[in-house]
Amino acid sequence: MPDDAGLQALREAARLSPDNLPLRQHLAGQLLAKGYLADAEAEFRAALVLSPGNPEIIAGLAEAFVRQSAYGEALAALEPLLAEPGYPPEIGVLAARALAGEGDLARAAYRYFEAISRDPSLADPEFAARLNPPSQPQTPPQPQPSAQPSAQPQTPPYAAPQPVAQTPNGPATAFTATPAASYGQPMVNPRPGSPPEPESNAEVQQAGLTFADVAGMESVKEALRIKLLLPIQQPDLFAAFGKRAGGGVLLYGPPGAGKTHLARAAAGELGAAFINVGLADILDMYIGSSERNLHATFDMARRNRPCVLFFDEVDALAARRSDMRQAHTRQLVNQFLAELDGVDQNANEGVLVLAATNAPWYVDAAFRRPGRLDQPVFVPPPDAAARAAILRILCRDKPLAEMDFDAVAKVTEHFVGADLKGLVDRAVEAKLQQSISAGRPIPLTTADLLAAAKTVRPTAVREWMATARNYVMHANDSGAWDELMPWVKGKW
Template identity: 40%
Template sequence: MSEDTGLIQSLRAALAGAPEDVTLRLHLAEMLLVAGQQDAAVSEVAVALQYAPGNAKARDLMARAMGAPGPAPHEASHEAPPAQERPAAGGSAGFDWRAAEGQVRDVVPPRFVEHEAPLAVDGSGDPGDADAWEVDAPGTVRLADVGGMQEVKDRLEAAFLAPMRNPELRKLYGKSLRGGLLLYGPPGCGKTFIARAVAGELGASFLSVSVNDVLDMWIGNSERNMHEIFATARRQAPCVVFLDELDALGGKRSRTQHSGMRNTVNQLLTELDGIDAQANEGVFVLAATNLPWDVDLALRRPGRLDRTLLVLPPDAPAREAILRYHLRDRPIENVDLGKLARATDGLSGADLAHVCESAAETALLDSARTGTVRMIGMKDLLGAVKAVVPSTEAWFSSARNVAMFANEGGTYDDLLAYLKKKRKL
């Protein structure tokens, strides 16, 4: 490792503890310019301008980084690595990239290390010209396609959908559209499907986000990915941003003091708040988790994910609809869906799909052995039901303790009522 490389790494480490030190950041930017790393220098100067917009030295460095020729061979300590291998700068907690972009827009088009976009015809070079995130067009799935679960639909209508469909009434009653909805419950019970149905009801695009989409090994890139996701949703508005497995994306920061995820949670909080009151207009945030007690409390503050909805195992009408869906293209005879739905109480949607798959497998193997094709019957399906252990039981075992002993403010009253009803306490 050369002396200059070691000094650059030392400066980055120092800035991680003092992100607002403009002098130190500009010194790092100068070192990066000498090393031939113009893109990294631009990123550092952009952050410095966010803290000190009028700093003459910062503006001079920005002009040099963008307009000046590269350093002479004897000035560079090593060849600059490819863009995808360079660590992104600016890993400060909750940093607002929109503010930095606005400060330097008159000087230079914003650049992004990992998702750098080519210059547009007008020379704007804005990364928004080429979306790096896949956004699904408005789908055809509606809440009517969700079998049963009428209580869930009613809660969605009252807390989320009715105010959005009726702007005049919303204005009359002073109802704010800020904030999002957190879906929680045991795995395999249709939280993602419900989120897509909400997007369909709103006629909105759908952007699904998991921890794999955000997490990056380089300091600062995870925060930048989080910002770019929300920037994409704002450009595609109306858009539903679905944060899957929120406990992984927004886990309690008290448990991640020495992890890059802490800064990622801070950035998520910044994006949910928006840079101003209108920033997230037309962006509807839904999140899902199996472990709501592991989600950072700041994410559930009013104005963020302030509405919570418990999604339980499907009720009888929902189970019948799910079974009908999974058996629709299979050869069946004399199947009583009502009886089958009653026999599958407590099973999740994923469990029901497994029941149909197992019954089909039994009939297939029997047909292969005998050489005669036969239909799937009730015997096959009921046999598969007996062999399936409800996957929700482990979740309810963990949730029971939370509902009984950590129900601050009545957060889990719905869960507690269900456990009492099902005699699971």
């Protein structure tokens, strides 16, 4: 309990007038400013009951969480605000601090530099240095020596990039980031005096999964087979109908439903290369660098065809241009569309583009044009049979007693794949403690999973379905989201 007289007076006033939102919000802010973090959290929660969805209150609550090292709770509170286009830059910086606290420095760097590009006054050089420690001297590559001496001094092959962010004291040199293309990657300079071509940050991988490792979702797997896989597996048949190998699919659905897992399995089904593209692989604070990184990534996929090129959180790279206030962010969307089209009709043959998003309604409509990401595929939450199948796959490499996965599936309604993995992990942790005490492995039982299910809550499916319902019922004039109609009218 704070012993500050001013705070005591504010608290008493709030007690006498519990529905006074400005008073309670002011009290929460004062508690936060003076370091009474647990009390501030309680007051922000009370204020949020009076004004659900208030961005200022959510930001204050998230800051209280961050300062208490409750980073997961902070990100959960900020998630609805981050899903909205044009969210306040302060929210982005707060999310960056929470992500950094969880060790996700790549996403933290994206959130931080995107935020300060819109509001340079939020720059924090110490935090930026933590996100982007220097790995090598920041010097431009020198041109290759010429066989013939030149009478004129050679100039650097390219001009140093100018940072977008500025501080009140001048250019933000203290926190300038290395262009994304140079993070641990060589800069290719094909000929002296020409601009260097960046190598992609993304890595070519082998998936190691097939559709046999994906439980349920048969309609989704069938859509991927027909759209992407069969043209490569049976090229002669598809060529007879003028159908070439390649194309794109947009996977959308609630968080944790298995979109990334599906993309890896599609690559494994083909034995194709797999490139998982994150936001940090593309986005860069220098104007023009993001477009070059995107081009380099598509070029890498073309060199490794057949290849599955997977873009997670694609709404951050393909947002609606009508919502953008800056020309250079619209240019990235234009570049993405140009890469999907290719310089000629065969440029992307053998390159299968899969993109995933939790917010398909924020993706620019131009991406749904035929030949691009023209087939949105809904990845639904698993039904009871699929949940049982997922549990079998998750438990197949563990010591087991006789299991009744169907019984566990019945009590895990609204759980997605990520929730079920968390359930199994929690049950295994409890069983490991028993095994250590006994000095031998004790098999996992149905009772262990049922006990763990009582301690795990489903994550974001209900919230996602509530958002989807708003779009399906009130912003679906084009019929783009008719596929969701049976789901949003269900018992969510």
